[in-house]
Amino acid sequence: MSTAEATTRVPLILSDRINAMQESQTIAMAKKARAMAAEGVDVISLSFGEPDFQTPQYIKDAAKQALDEGYTFYTPVPGYLELRQAICDKFRRDNQLDYQPANIVVSTGAKQALANVVLSLVNPGDEVVVFSPYWVSYEEMVRLAEGVAVPLVGTLENEFKVTAAQLEAAITPRTRLIMYSSPCNPTGAVFSRQELAAIAEVVGRHPHVHVLADEIYEYINFVGEHVSLAQFEEVKERVITVNGFSKGYAMTGWRVGYLAARPEIAAACEKIQSQITSGTCSIAQRAALAALQGGRGSADEMVAAYRRRRDMVLDLVQDIPGFRTNVPSGAFYIFPDVSGYFGRATPAGPVIQTAADLALYLLHDAHVAAVDGSAFGAPNCIRFSTAAADEKLREAFIRIKDSLAKLG
Structure with missing residues (x-):
């Protein structure tokens, strides 16, 4: 861009509506995790609420048939x-x-x-x-x-x-x-x-x-x-x-x-x-x-896996001091209160003041992505998705436990 173009360019004024709107925090955290992964960091993302299962084959087949039948x-x-x-x-x-x-x-x-x-x-x-x-x-x-x-x-x-x-x-x-x-x-x-x-x-x-x-x-x-x-x-x-x-x-x-x-x-x-x-x-x-x-047969099969993962994660969380959580009766998340870690110092010096601070610390130290609870109206909590493979979940909470143990 030339100097003349830069000096005559009209400033962009967005609507009050868009300026008042916040970006989805789940998407924001997923962006951070993807950026780190692109740099070669082994990030385990527990931020998105997305099943890790493939769409059942009979549903995929119906989509292919729809194309063949001209549903375009x-x-x-x-x-x-x-x-x-x-x-x-x-x-x-x-x-x-x-x-x-x-x-x-x-x-x-x-x-x-x-x-x-x-x-x-x-x-x-x-x-x-x-x-x-x-x-x-x-x-x-x-x-x-x-x-x-x-x-x-x-x-x-x-x-x-x-x-x-x-x-x-x-x-x-x-x-x-x-x-x-x-x-x-x-x-x-x-x-x-x-x-x-x-x-x-x-x-x-x-x-x-x-x-x-x-x-x-x-x-x-x-x-x-x-x-x-x-x-x-x-x-x-x-x-x-x-x-x-x-x-x-x-x-x-x-x-x-x-x-x-x-x-x-x-x-x-x-x-x-x-x-x-x-x-x-x-x-x-x-x-x-x-x-x-x-x-709903395929759904019931997935639910059995989600139940097993929930139970496994709850067992792992019991070994993490300072995490207080309910026992989820559905969906695929755990949502512990992590306020017991507020006021504790990270190895680099900064003090954890909020769940957002803790979520960022876990992303950079444990390389585990989660979403802080302020996005959900619960600023003392962090949401972890359990819609991930068993070995990923196990590794993630081992990393989390190890990282939290470093806090002063």
Whole structure:
């Protein structure tokens, strides 16, 4: 660039919207880990919530068949009718919920479905109660809609789960939406039928409030029963259930999610989607259809591995002084409170003040990547993904133990 061009170049002014938004911390940590790996460092990444299994072969075969059959054109904005009907069948079979295709919108990942709902329901200044710890993108989605996120913090002693009494105390006339996940990312906590019944009773007393229930980890459940909030009749019309294929079917790269909601909300989400991405990839939708038609046998096999890994990691964590954690009932994370290490000095001199400091220390000293809990509304914690091979997990927590032992 010439000097003249440099002096006349107009300064770039980004929107207030983008300046207020934070980058996903899981993606940020993964970037750091990849950069170190590119320099030849042996980094074990436990930062991403991604199954380490391949997509089942029958799903891949369906994608190949879709190509051969000419599924290469634009798709309907809410998804192929055949796929939406299969999703309705899934809800009836797994969740005892009766939906029609008009209730269903298929999106490019569950993340888009969540964002569609928030943008459809939240006006500037509306309050959104977010059960905390929460998935990293919830608060940013609320901010994008110019709403006000109201974190409601569950305690470690209660497996990080928010209680109905806490929820009742948090609802105000400005509350528009409640957001939560079960099984939970990052804690692995699963709400029981009794706990959700109590929450439904509270929501039932506040007809101006809707609930966005994120059930993407539904199949990765170690306690047996998955309960959907929409099963409770008094709130069914005000519950929007979001799910997808990334976790249960190891289809992260395929980017297919969906929501179920009353027709007016589904239509609003379809309207937003029509102006942003239109319909989801044709090949991925046909693969998703095959996934549902194939049942959940492959998911159950993966869950057995996730349970074994959880138990192995919990055994390893017991040998690490200062880690306090719940026993995850689902998903594939552990989320220990690491505040016992705050105030301790690293071998190089700097003192660990926060979980973010500790996560960076572990990345550079142990070469293990994880995500600090501030991204999830829990600044005393760190999230470790257990969706990695057994030998990687074992090596990672041996390294972590050794690195933490160096702290003064």
